[in-house]
Amino acid sequence: MIRRILTLFICVTVFGGFVRAANASEITVDLADPVVQITAGFSGTDLLLFGVAPGDGDIVIVIRGPIHDEIVRKKDRVLGVWVNKDEITLEDVPAFYAMASNRALDEFLPGGIANIHQIGLENLQFNPKDKSLVTEDWDHFRHALLRNKQRQELYTWDPLPLIFKGNRLFRTKVRFPANVSVGTFGIETYLIRKGELVDSHTTLLNVRKFGVEASVYDFAHRQSFAYGILAVLIACFAGWAANAAFRKT
Amino acid sequence: MQIYLPIAEMSVNVFLLLGLGGGVGMLSGIFGVGGGFLMTPLLFFMGIPSAVAVATEANQIVASSVSGVLAHWRRGNVDVKMGGVLLVGGVLGSSFGVWLFSVLRELGQIDLVIKLSYVIFLTIIGSLMLIESIKSMRASKRSVKSKAHHHTWMHGLPFKMRFRKSRLYVSALLPLAIGFFVGLLAAIMGVGGGFVMVPAMIYLLGMPTSVVVGTSLLQIIFVTANVTLLQSVNNQTVDVVLAMLLMVGGVIGAQIGTRIGGHLKGEQLRGLLALIVLGVCAKLTFDLVVTPIDLYSLGGGGGH
Numbered sequence: 233m234i235r236r237i238l239t240l241f242i243c244v245t246v247f248g249g250f251v252r253a254a255n256a257s258e259i260t261v262d263l264a265d266p267v268v269q270i271t272a273g274f275s276g277t278d279l280l281l282f283g284v285a286p287g288d289g290d291i292v293i294v295i296r297g298p299i300h301d302e303i304v305r306k307k308d309r310v311l312g313v314w315v316n317k318d319e320i321t322l323e324d325v326p327a328f329y330a331m332a333s334n335r336a337l338d339e340f341l342p343g344g345i346a347n348i349h350q351i352g353l354e355n356l357q358f359n360p361k362d363k364s365l366v367t368e369d370w371d372h373f374r375h376a377l378l379r380n381k382q383r384q385e386l387y388t389w390d391p392l393p394l395i396f397k398g399n400r401l402f403r404t405k406v407r408f409p410a411n412v413s414v415g416t417f418g419i420e421t422y423l424i425r426k427g428e429l430v431d432s433h434t435t436l437l438n439v440r441k442f443g444v445e446a447s448v449y450d451f452a453h454r455q456s457f458a459y460g461i462l463a464v465l466i467a468c469f470a471g472w473a474a475n476a477a478f479r480k481t
Numbered sequence: 482m483q484i485y486l487p488i489a490e491m492s493v494n495v496f497l498l499l500g501l502g503g504g505v506g507m508l509s510g511i512f513g514v515g516g517g518f519l520m521t522p523l524l525f526f527m528g529i530p531s532a533v534a535v536a537t538e539a540n541q542i543v544a545s546s547v548s549g550v551l552a553h554w555r556r557g558n559v560d561v562k563m564g565g566v567l568l569v570g571g572v573l574g575s576s577f578g579v580w581l582f583s584v585l586r587e588l589g590q591i592d593l594v595i596k597l598s599y600v601i602f603l604t605i606i607g608s609l610m611l612i613e614s615i616k617s618m619r620a621s622k623r624s625v626k627s628k629a630h631h632h633t634w635m636h637g638l639p640f641k642m643r644f645r646k647s648r649l650y651v652s653a654l655l656p657l658a659i660g661f662f663v664g665l666l667a668a669i670m671g672v673g674g675g676f677v678m679v680p681a682m683i684y685l686l687g688m689p690t691s692v693v694v695g696t697s698l699l700q701i702i703f704v705t706a707n708v709t710l711l712q713s714v715n716n717q718t719v720d721v722v723l724a725m726l727l728m729v730g731g732v733i734g735a736q737i738g739t740r741i742g743g744h745l746k747g748e749q750l751r752g753l754l755a756l757i758v759l760g761v762c763a764k765l766t767f768d769l770v771v772t773p774i775d776l777y778s779l780g781g782g783g784g785h
Contacts, residue, residue, distance in 0.1 A: 274485040275492040305589050307776045313597070313769045316589045316778070376777030383775070410485065410492035441487065448487040452717050460713030463540050463721050464706045467728065471547025474732040478548075 258431040259285045261293075261421045266435075268408055269442035276410040279437070281332070281419065282403035289425035290333065290340040291394055294351055295406055295437075297328030297386070298415030301361060304373045304380075320373045321361040327413035329353065329381070332392040332404040342427050349422065349432075353378050353389055385409040414439050488720035489533045495726065497527070502541075502730020509545070509731075510738020511745065512754050515701070517542050517672035518606070520727065522599055522761050531595050532586060533720055535671030536712035540724040542673045542705040545731055546698045553695030560646035560692045564699035566653050567678075570660025571667070571704035578668025579711040586716065596765055598670050603762035606676055610755035618748045647688045647696075655686060664704045668711075673701040 261283035268277055285291055302325040305316040331337075337352060347355050356378075360370060381387035386409065394404040417437040423430045441449050452459045482495045501523055509516035517538050524534035553559055585591040638652030659681045663674035678697045682688045688696070713719045742750075 270485060272485055273483060275483040302779055303589070305778050307773060307778070313593070314773055314776075315593055319589060373777065376775065377779065379775060380777065380779045410483075411490060445485055445487045448721060452488055452713065452719070452721075456714045456717055457710070459721075460710035460719065463709050463713060463719050463724065464543055466721065466725065467540055467543035467706075467709070468547050468702075470725070470728045470732065471544040471549075472551065474544070474548040474736075475551040478736055 258287065259283055259291075259421055259423050259433045261419065261433050261435055263419070263435065263437060266437060268412075268437065268439040270412075270414065270440065270445055271443050272445055274410060274445070276412070277408050279406045279408060280403065281406060282401070283421060283433075285400050285402060285423050285431075287400070287425070287430075289423045289430055290335060291402055292331060292333040292337065292341060292351060292391065292422050292424065293394065293404060294349070294418075294420045294422075295328065295330045295332075296326045296418045296420070297413055297439075298417070299324045299326050300413075301325065302358075302377060304377050306373070306376070318369075320370060322358045322373070322377060323361050324358045325377065326356070327386065327415065328408070328417065329356065329387045330392060330406050331388065332394040332406065334394045334396055334402065337391060340424050340427070345422075345424070345429050349420070349429075351422070353382075353387055384411060386412070408439070412439060414441055484722070484726075486529075486720050486723050488537075488718065489529050489723060491528065493527065493529075498723070498726045499730040501527070502727040503734035503737075504730075506545075506731035506734025507738035507741070508734075508754065508757070510735035510740075511742035511750060512738075514754075515542060515545065515673040515675045516731070518599070518603065518670070518676060519757070519761060520731075521671040522603075522765055525596070526764070529723070530718075531592050532582075532716060532718045533723070535582075535595060535669070536709070536716065536718035537720045537724045537727070538671035539667060539705045539708040539712065540719050540721070541727045541731060542667075542671075543702060543709060544724075544728045545735065546673060546702040546705065548732065548735075550695060550698040550702060553698060556695075558692050558695035559699055560644055560688070560696045561699070562642075563644045563647055563649075563656060563686075563688070563692075564696045566642070566656040567660035567663075567696070567700040568703045570657035570662075571664035571700050572707050574661035574664025575668045575704050575708045576664075576711060577661075578665040579708060579715055581665075582668055582712070583715050593769075595669060596769055598666070600762055600766050600769065602666075602670070602676075603758050603765070607755050607758035607762055610751055610758065614748045614752035614755060618752070644688075647686070647692055649686065649688060651686060659685065660700060660704075663700070664707075667701075667704050668708050671708075673698075673705060675701060 261281065264280035268279060281293065302322050303319055304322060305319040307314040308317040331351065337346065341351065346352050350356050378387060382389060392404055392406060394402055396402045417439060419435045419437055421433045423432070440446065483492045484495045485492045505516045505520045505523065508519065521534050521538045524538065525531055550559065582591060585594050638654050640653045641650060642653045643650050659678060663678045666672055666674045666677060675697050678700070679693055682693045682697060683690060709719055
């Protein structure tokens with residue numbers, strides 16, 4: 233099943249490539265800023281996205297964070313206390329997922345296209361790392377992942393509004409919450425005309441820590457021993473300084 | 482004003498953190514307690530991942546213990562030899578604790594173990610303090626004479642050592658074991674462990690009360706420093722930005738607290754602290770027992 237989807241996916245991409253070559257790319261998309269910087273004052277940010285889609289048709293944009301493995305755990309009651317018991321590790325889970333479109337998806341987007349390009353949370357395909365774990369129960373874990381990610385504001389179920397201005401100029405605004413992961417984000421734009429995928433365009437967005445925040449994080453992960461020593465030294469100095477300051481007064 | 486914590490990977494209000502550090506610092510100044518056992522649960526309530534809260538709080542305790550031990554050192558209230566034996570046990574215990582922490586984190590059980598440990602210890606400490614303060618409030622006129630150096634099985638243990646400052650001749654195994662247990666608590670709970678060590682030193686070892694606090698602080702410095710270092714290396718959960726904010730608030734609060742403490746009545750204050758401790762404990766228990774919004778959760782070791 234998975235292999236078939238994959239083959240289909242490759243066919244479509246290759247075919248899509250031909251279409252694009254023929255039409256010399258109909259849509260252009262650009263970002264107000266190709267880098268999202270997480271700095272000391274970071275409390276989430278809005279990313280402004282705009283582009284042009286000549287001719288008619290509808291636009292759907294998918295913003296996908298870097299993929300990684302995610303552990304989903306289920307709690308059970310043990311002696312009155314809720315305890316993590318069963319767990320499944322899911323592969324290929326995007327850290328972030330948002331969409332934007334000019335109208336409701338079901339009004340213009342055929343299910344087949346949505347499925348192939350994984351447009352919409354219900355079409356996201358992630359699989360358990362341990363394939364033997366695929367039981368009826370596993371779908372609960374899948375939905376739990378979607379639910380938890382939505383609660384953390386990292387996934388959105390309904391597309392964000394995308395507004396067409398004059399001359400087929402469109403723009404949209406995507407909210408990146410404070411807990412967004414760092415990495416390379418894909419921004420895929422699809423132009424749908426009469427139920428057909430006419431054109432698509434992918435651009436990349438970099439989310440990274442910047443300034444002191446980045447240095448601290450890198451230091452902690454790359455030279456954790458030196459980081460630990462420094463943390464202790466800072467604390468010793470702070471304690472000594474507090475004592476010295478207090479003695480004078 | 483929001484600040485982004487690089488290791489906790491979340492945005493928090495600076496003034497809330499400073500206020501929290503100040504408030505707990507003030508309580509610890511008034512009561513002469515470490516405050517770690519209140520600060521760490523309060524960090525959980527703020528939404529800081531429990532693994533980060535525990536490791537970072539250990540880092541903050543290094544600062545408050547250094548500051549405390551210097552004051553005791555000047556008065557000569559530190560038994561270095563006893564401190565040394567305690568800290569050998571403490572370093573072993575905390576190293577074992579951090580290893581256990583990593584294993585539990587991998588298994589997704591660290592959250593539960595930390596919180597259960599808190600519930601157990603806060604219940605015991607809170608109840609004991611409450612009972613004692615009620616007792617002393619009732620019988621404040623009667624002077625209670627408790628003492629006596631009982632000879633028990635503990636004095637039959639081998640490896641006897643002489644501790645001149647504490648005027649003791651006991652087996653080194655005792656302070657080693659106490660140090661080990663307290664080190665374990667420091668690693669798992671992010672506390673200094675003074676609340677366990679001080680009574681153990683007085684009642685189990687029979688040390689004179691004058692040297693107990695200074696000596697326990699000396700041991701706490703090295704144990705929490707060891708925890709900070711090992712947590713940094715094994716789990717990368719020490720957030721220095723968070724630790725520094727807590728230190729600033731804590732230092733200022735402790736100075737104010739020490740001054741206020743001198744003007745207030747002991748027993749009522751102790752009763753009040755007991756109620757705070759039991760309140761925090763009740764909230765932790767409630768969170769463990771009440772049906773969660775979502776039975777499923779994500780992530781490595783953090784996440785509630």
